Amino acid sequence: MAYDVEKVRAQYPALSDGRAWLDGAAGTQVPQSVIDAVSDAYRVGMSNVGGPFESSRRAAGIVAEARAAVADLVGAPDPACVVFGPSMTALTYRFAAVLAAGWAPGDEVVVTQLDHDANVRPWMQYAQRAGAAVRMAELDPATGELPVDQVTSLIGERTKLVAVTAASNVLGTMPDLRAISHRAREAGALTYVDGVQHCPHAHVRLAELGADFYATSAYKWAGPHLAAVVAADPWSLENLYPDKLTPSPDTVPERFELGTSPFAAMAGAVAAVDHLAGLDSDADGGRVERLAVSRCSVQAHEDELAKMLFDGLAALDGVVRYGAPQGPCTPTAFFGLPGKEPSDAAAQLAERGLNVSHGHSYAWEAVHALGIGPKGGVRASLSHYSNQADVQRLLDALGEISG
Incomplete structure (x- = not known):
C-alpha cells in the first residue's frame, strides 16, 4: 500500500484553513482536480x-x-x-x-x-x-x-x-x-x-x-x-x-x-x-484496476483512524457513544455528552476548530429507536483525507468540554 495522506490532503484547498474537517458524512471537500x-x-x-x-x-x-x-x-x-x-x-x-x-x-x-x-x-x-x-x-x-x-x-x-x-x-x-x-x-x-x-x-x-x-x-x-x-x-x-x-x-x-x-x-x-482511482500511488492499469487498489488502501487508512477514534471515545468518561457496531462499519461515530445539548457541544467544538455535525441527520427512525429523539447527537465522520492529528484534536477537545 502506497497511501500518503499528507499528499492527498495537499490536493484539497479547503483543508488549508487549519480546521479539522470531520463532517464527511454530511459532505466531503473537493480536490483541485474536481474544481x-x-x-x-x-x-x-x-x-x-x-x-x-x-x-x-x-x-x-x-x-x-x-x-x-x-x-x-x-x-x-x-x-x-x-x-x-x-x-x-x-x-x-x-x-x-x-x-x-x-x-x-x-x-x-x-x-x-x-x-x-x-x-x-x-x-x-x-x-x-x-x-x-x-x-x-x-x-x-x-x-x-x-x-x-x-x-x-x-x-x-x-x-x-x-x-x-x-x-x-x-x-x-x-x-x-x-x-x-x-x-x-x-x-x-x-x-x-x-x-x-x-x-x-x-x-x-x-x-x-x-x-x-x-x-x-x-x-x-x-x-x-x-x-x-x-x-x-x-x-x-x-x-x-x-x-x-x-x-x-x-x-x-x-x-x-x-x-x-x-x-x-x-x-x-x-x-x-x-481522483479516487489515483489515491494509492502504486495503483496502475485501467480505472477499474486502479480503483480496486486505491479504494482498499483508503479503507485500510480509515480503519486505522476509526480504531483510534472509537477507542479514544470509549476512554472518555463524559462521552456516550450511541450504537457501537461490533461488525463492519464506516469511520463514523455518533455520541452525546450527558447534560449538554448536541448543538451546544458541536458549537463548542467548532470554536476549537473542529467541524462536526449535530442533530438527527435525517436518521429519523434511528434516533427514536436509540431513545435520544430528534435532538439526536454529535456526529464525527472521517474521510480519506482525515489524519491522526484530526482525530487527536477531537479527542482532546472532547476531554476539555466533557469534564
Whole structure:
C-alpha cells in the first residue's frame, strides 16, 4: 500500500484553513482536480445536447464519460445502468413513483430503522397510496446493528421491495446486504440500497452486494452535488416507465432523468472518480484496476483512524457513544455528552476548530429507536483525507468540554 495522506490532503484547498474537517458524512471537500474540471467545462463552453456543433457534442461526451465513471466506481456492468439526478432523495422519490405503480392492496414493502429517511419515507408514502403494507425492520439500540433476521423475517411472498442502507449515516453500521438481497430475490422482491454513506468508504461491486438498485451521491466522495441510482443491469430499467414529458427521450437511462443534465457537475464527477482511482500511488492499469487498489488502501487508512477514534471515545468518561457496531462499519461515530445539548457541544467544538455535525441527520427512525429523539447527537465522520492529528484534536477537545 502506497497511501500518503499528507499528499492527498495537499490536493484539497479547503483543508488549508487549519480546521479539522470531520463532517464527511454530511459532505466531503473537493480536490483541485474536481474544481478545475467544473470550471474548465464552463470555460471551454457547453451547449445542450442534440446540436450539430462542437459544444453540443462536448456536452454529450461529458454525460457519457460520467456514466462510465460511476459505473466503474460501483462495478456496474454497463454505463446505461446509471441514472443521474440532483440528489439521492429526489431520485428515490422518482423510483418510488415508478416502482409503486405495480403495487396493490395486500402487497408489502420492507424498510428499516437504520436508514436515512430518504430510504424510508418515499417507500412508506407510495405504499400507503397503493394500499400496500409497510413492515419496519428494527435495529438493536444497544449495538446499532441491524440483524439479518430482523429484515429477512419480514420478507414474504407478497413483498415487492426491500429498502435497506449499505451503511448507516449516523452509526456507520454496515448490514449484511448479501444475505438480505439473496432472501429478497428468493421471494421475487427488488432490493433498493442506499449506498450514500457506503460508497465513500468501500470498494463497491454491485454483483457482490446483490442490490437491484444502488444509490450514491458524488458530494460524499469528493465530487460535486450530483447523485446517481445505479441498476444492477440495464434490463432492470427497461420495463419501468416513469412519468416524463412527451418529447423527452424514451431511451434508457435517459427517460428517468428530468430536464437538462448538469454538464459541469458531471465533468466534476468524472474528475472525482479519477481522483479516487489515483489515491494509492502504486495503483496502475485501467480505472477499474486502479480503483480496486486505491479504494482498499483508503479503507485500510480509515480503519486505522476509526480504531483510534472509537477507542479514544470509549476512554472518555463524559462521552456516550450511541450504537457501537461490533461488525463492519464506516469511520463514523455518533455520541452525546450527558447534560449538554448536541448543538451546544458541536458549537463548542467548532470554536476549537473542529467541524462536526449535530442533530438527527435525517436518521429519523434511528434516533427514536436509540431513545435520544430528534435532538439526536454529535456526529464525527472521517474521510480519506482525515489524519491522526484530526482525530487527536477531537479527542482532546472532547476531554476539555466533557469534564
